[in-house]
Amino acid sequence: MILSLFDQFMSPTLLGVPLIGLALTLPWVLFFQPGARWLNNRLMTLQAMFMNWFVKQIFQPMSLGGHKWAALLMSLMLFLITLNMLGLLPYTFTPTTQLSLNMAFAVPLWLATVIIGMRNQPTHALGHLLPEGTPTALIPVLIVIETISLFIRPLALGVRLTANLTAGHLLIQLIATAAFVLFPMMPSIAILTSILLFLLTLLEIAVAMIQAYVFVLLLSLYLQENV
Amino acid sequence: MPQLNPAPWFAIMVFSWLVFLAVLPPKVLAHYFPNDPTPQSVKKSKSETWTWPWL
Numbered sequence: 711m712i713l714s715l716f717d718q719f720m721s722p723t724l725l726g727v728p729l730i731g732l733a734l735t736l737p738w739v740l741f742f743q744p745g746a747r748w749l750n751n752r753l754m755t756l757q758a759m760f761m762n763w764f765v766k767q768i769f770q771p772m773s774l775g776g777h778k779w780a781a782l783l784m785s786l787m788l789f790l791i792t793l794n795m796l797g798l799l800p801y802t803f804t805p806t807t808q809l810s811l812n813m814a815f816a817v818p819l820w821l822a823t824v825i826i827g828m829r830n831q832p833t834h835a836l837g838h839l840l841p842e843g844t845p846t847a848l849i850p851v852l853i854v855i856e857t858i859s860l861f862i863r864p865l866a867l868g869v870r871l872t873a874n875l876t877a878g879h880l881l882i883q884l885i886a887t888a889a890f891v892l893f894p895m896m897p898s899i900a901i902l903t904s905i906l907l908f909l910l911t912l913l914e915i916a917v918a919m920i921q922a923y924v925f926v927l928l929l930s931l932y933l934q935e936n937v
Numbered sequence: 938m939p940q941l942n943p944a945p946w947f948a949i950m951v952f953s954w955l956v957f958l959a960v961l962p963p964k965v966l967a968h969y970f971p972n973d974p975t976p977q978s979v980k981k982s983k984s985e986t987w988t989w990p991w992l
Contacts, residue, residue: 785961814950
């Protein structure tokens with residue numbers, strides 16, 4: 711069997727058991743659910759600080775009606791950032807490289823924002839399809855363009871996350887393979903490649919966090935338009 | 938590209954939403970920020986309590 715570089719993204723199974731189930735279930739043991747009597751330790755303090763900061767960041771510019779989404783978007787952020795970051799460890803599987811998972815979150819949540827907008831304030835929601843100050847002759851074209859861009863949003867959301875993480879993991883695998891193969895032949899080049907790999911891993915850590923943030927931020931923006 | 942293989946798509950969708958709805962919100966909502974009463978000696982009262990909206 712010839713291994714291709716994309717084989718790392720195949721949904722892994724062991725004896726017929728899909729391991730993506732484990733990858734989706736186990737990370738949450740890292741997050742405690744404090745009872746009423748618990749005292750905070752460092753981890754819980756940090757997590758609470760993160761949640762506090764994140765909710766303020768996303769919901770300060772949001773009008774009051776959108777604040778109902780606080781728990782949902784916070785859960786989504788935790789979900790994505792944990793899966794992304796844990797996927798950078800060796801021998802782990804990143805569920806967010808699967809287009810199915812990302813589209814499963816992007817499409818329903820985007821659709822929810824659109825439906826909320828259409829039900830509560832249909833004129834205002836439809837008004838987004840025509841930017842202010844458009845020359846009269848361009849109105850039909852622009853409405854078509856804006857409608858297309860509206861419907862591309864969930865696709866873009868899902869594919870952006872998938873592509874970023876897939877590309878990152880692919881690059882890491884490529885450069886690691888190169889460093890490994892070069893080591894017996896040209897050790898100095900292999901060391902340079904390893905330095906490149908190290909820098910790439912740092913970049914991927916940043917990308918993991920940023921992509922999760924961007925996903926949730928864009929959803930909050932779509933919500934802000936419609937709420 | 939193996940991600941485009943349609944076989945596990947539905948299972949992944951269902952399972953990930955299951956985990957997302959059942960496991961995460963309790964952990965998130967358990968972090969609440971209760972008010973601790975302002976001592977009498979302080980001139981300005983502390984900020985108001987905050988907890989997850991609509992709950």
